[in-house]
Amino acid sequence: MSTSSAAPAAKPPMRDALVEAAFRLFVERGYDRTTVDDIVALAGVGRRSFFRYFPSKEDVVFPDHERCLADMTAFLAAGDGTGEPVERVCDAARLVLRMYAENPAFSVRRYRLTKQVPGLRAYELSVVRRYERALAGYLRERYAGRPDGTLRADVIAAAVVAAHNNALRSWLRSDGAGDADAAVDRALGCVRAAFAEPGGGAADRPRVTPVTPVRSEGEDVIVVVARRDAPLWRVVREVEAVLGRP
Amino acid sequence: MSTSSAAPAAKPPMRDALVEAAFRLFVERGYDRTTVDDIVALAGVGRRSFFRYFPSKEDVVFPDHERCLADMTAFLAAGDGTGEPVERVCDAARLVLRMYAENPAFSVRRYRLTKQVPGLRAYELSVVRRYERALAGYLRERYAGRPDGTLRADVIAAAVVAAHNNALRSWLRSDGAGDADAAVDRALGCVRAAFAEPGGGAADRPRVTPVTPVRSEGEDVIVVVARRDAPLWRVVREVEAVLGRP
Numbered sequence: 001m002s003t004s005s006a007a008p009a010a011k012p013p014m015r016d017a018l019v020e021a022a023f024r025l026f027v028e029r030g031y032d033r034t035t036v037d038d039i040v041a042l043a044g045v046g047r048r049s050f051f052r053y054f055p056s057k058e059d060v061v062f063p064d065h066e067r068c069l070a071d072m073t074a075f076l077a078a079g080d081g082t083g084e085p086v087e088r089v090c091d092a093a094r095l096v097l098r099m100y101a102e103n104p105a106f107s108v109r110r111y112r113l114t115k116q117v118p119g120l121r122a123y124e125l126s127v128v129r130r131y132e133r134a135l136a137g138y139l140r141e142r143y144a145g146r147p148d149g150t151l152r153a154d155v156i157a158a159a160v161v162a163a164h165n166n167a168l169r170s171w172l173r174s175d176g177a178g179d180a181d182a183a184v185d186r187a188l189g190c191v192r193a194a195f196a197e198p199g200g201g202a203a204d205r206p207r208v209t210p211v212t213p214v215r216s217e218g219e220d221v222i223v224v225v226a227r228r229d230a231p232l233w234r235v236v237r238e239v240e241a242v243l244g245r246p
Numbered sequence: 247m248s249t250s251s252a253a254p255a256a257k258p259p260m261r262d263a264l265v266e267a268a269f270r271l272f273v274e275r276g277y278d279r280t281t282v283d284d285i286v287a288l289a290g291v292g293r294r295s296f297f298r299y300f301p302s303k304e305d306v307v308f309p310d311h312e313r314c315l316a317d318m319t320a321f322l323a324a325g326d327g328t329g330e331p332v333e334r335v336c337d338a339a340r341l342v343l344r345m346y347a348e349n350p351a352f353s354v355r356r357y358r359l360t361k362q363v364p365g366l367r368a369y370e371l372s373v374v375r376r377y378e379r380a381l382a383g384y385l386r387e388r389y390a391g392r393p394d395g396t397l398r399a400d401v402i403a404a405a406v407v408a409a410h411n412n413a414l415r416s417w418l419r420s421d422g423a424g425d426a427d428a429a430v431d432r433a434l435g436c437v438r439a440a441f442a443e444p445g446g447g448a449a450d451r452p453r454v455t456p457v458t459p460v461r462s463e464g465e466d467v468i469v470v471v472a473r474r475d476a477p478l479w480r481v482v483r484e485v486e487a488v489l490g491r492p
Contacts, residue, residue: 125371151412151433155440158408159401166400187397194401194440 015053015063017043022060023109031061031117058123061110065127068099069134076138085142086156086196089135090188093164096131097184100168104176111172132161156195163187261299261309263289268306269355277307277363304369307356311373314345315380322384331388332402332442335381336434339410342377343430346414350422357418378407402441409433 021043025034036057040050054060072092079088100107114120139153146152167187171180267289271280282303286296300306318338325334346353360366385399392398413433417426 122368122372125375126368129371148436151409151436154408154412155405155433155436158404162400162404163397166397187401190394190397190401 014043014045014049018045018050018053019060019063022057023106023113026061026113027109031113031120058120061113061120062123062127064099064102068096069127069130071095072131072134076134079138081142084196084198085139086160086192088142089139089157089160090192092135092138093131093160093188094181094184096164097168097180100172101180104180108172108176111169128161128165132157135160152195156191159191159195160188163191260289260291260295264291264296264299265306265309268303269352269359272307272359273355277359277366304366307359307366308369308373310345310348314342315373315376317341318377318380322380327388330442330444331385332406332438334388335385335403335406336438338381338384339377339406339434340427340430342410343414343426346418347426350426354418354422357415374407374411378403381406398441402437405437405441406434409437 018039022034022039025038025042029038034057036047036050039057039060040047043050050060054063072095075092075095076088114124136153136157139156140150143149143153164184164187167183168180171178171183264285268280268285271284271288275284280303282293282296285303285306286293289296296306300309318341321338321341322334360370382399382403385402386396389395389399410430410433413429414426417424417429
């Protein structure tokens with residue numbers, strides 16, 4: 001059912017025919033009661049053809065994740081190590097959305113199927129975890145010089161995945177109606193607001209003394225004076241310090 | 247191997263004996279080559295006893311997660327709906343650490359086993375996901391009045407789990423040496439700094455006009471004047487607005 005194939009429209013390639021046959025059977029008789037033999041019989045191909053494309057029956061449900069994971073890895077590796085790292089992983093997460101949005105009808109059909117089959121939910125969890133690890137791996141490299149580097153990397157990667165999936169699931173629940181891109185952008189904005197460091201990237205180090213916190217006399221008001229190009233997180237840290245929090 | 251049992255020390259209860267027998271066999275002959283029959287034979291009990299305690303072979307590897315999930319759910323339900331929600335889920339996550347830290351030797355042994363067995367990693371993922379959902383469910387209720395409530399809930403829950411697991415894994419990799427509590431506190435501090443709203447809780451609504459951003463003439467400096475009791479996130483939002491970011 002992938003629409004990204006360049007094959008002639010008249011005859012979809014074998015891989016797509018297998019996916020189409022599999023989903024028809026999953027819907028008709030249930031996922032668990034459909035065998036690989038059933039799928040290849042309906043698609044009119046041999047078992048070996050199935051396993052050439054898909055290691056297992058689960059994989060036919062998620063036929064494009066391997067390609068998408070490879071795209072994400074390549075995208076992250078293609079960076080020159082500058083630019084704000086959180087922005088970069090947000091852009092990487094958008095590749096996953098694009099895969100789902102390529103074919104909304106198929107994505108919605110799969111979403112409904114996955115909700116009904118515990119084995120597929122488990123498989124999906126493992127795929128999500130692989131995306132998360134790809135993002136975390138990139139961030140760990142970018143934050144290698146920081147004492148909290150791996151922690152920060154893992155937390156941001158998990159937050160990006162959770163934000164992305166929150167928006168993706170809303171879109172799937174609405175049967176693919178609405179603007180998925182806008183929804184994911186909004187969701188990722190929550191992570192960027194929490195973690196992106198304006199002016200971050202490059203050396204990923206704070207600029208010198210960008211913030212001067214001042215306590216007022218009466219202690220009821222704080223005044224923060226910051227250079228306009230100060231990283232936001234640095235401003236926050238200084239405000240925390242002057243407030244005595246967290 | 248749970249040490250939390252009140253049974254006499256001379257004879258561990260049957261459940262603990264099953265866990266002990268299972269781990270001995272997993273280490274000796276490998277997880278996949280050990281059957282439930284092998285485990286009950288070594289423990290000297292019948293198959294029905296095994297399944298009374300554990301739905302499957304995987305469950306014997308993680309004998310305390312069900313109890314811990316129940317504890318976490320009860321802890322979250324016991325709150326009166328006031329207090330900072332992020333602080334509350336951080337405290338809930340500490341219950342998981344406490345379970346691991348109750349018996350460091352067993353936790354380290356399981357960590358090594360899980361790393362070697364893909365099926366156990368998949369099982370662990372599903373358990374982690376259940377903790378995450380418990381935390382997110384609580385936060386969704388607390389943030390029910392906010393337009394970004396479910397998004398914020400999901401992102402924070404994922405971040406808390408990632409921070410907790412980052413510290414937990416470091417501790418397990420060090421064979422349970424060092425202060426696990428301090429490590430997890432440090433890790434959760436990263437999430438609290440990003441998401442906790444000092445003064446949050448209660449109505450979870452921002453106080454009125456706590457921040458006054460001021461642009462300086464030259465545009466190179468920003469000045470923020472805030473009431474001392476202003477929620478930090480509110481200060482951040484105002485600083486973002488005056489900076490024109492994100």
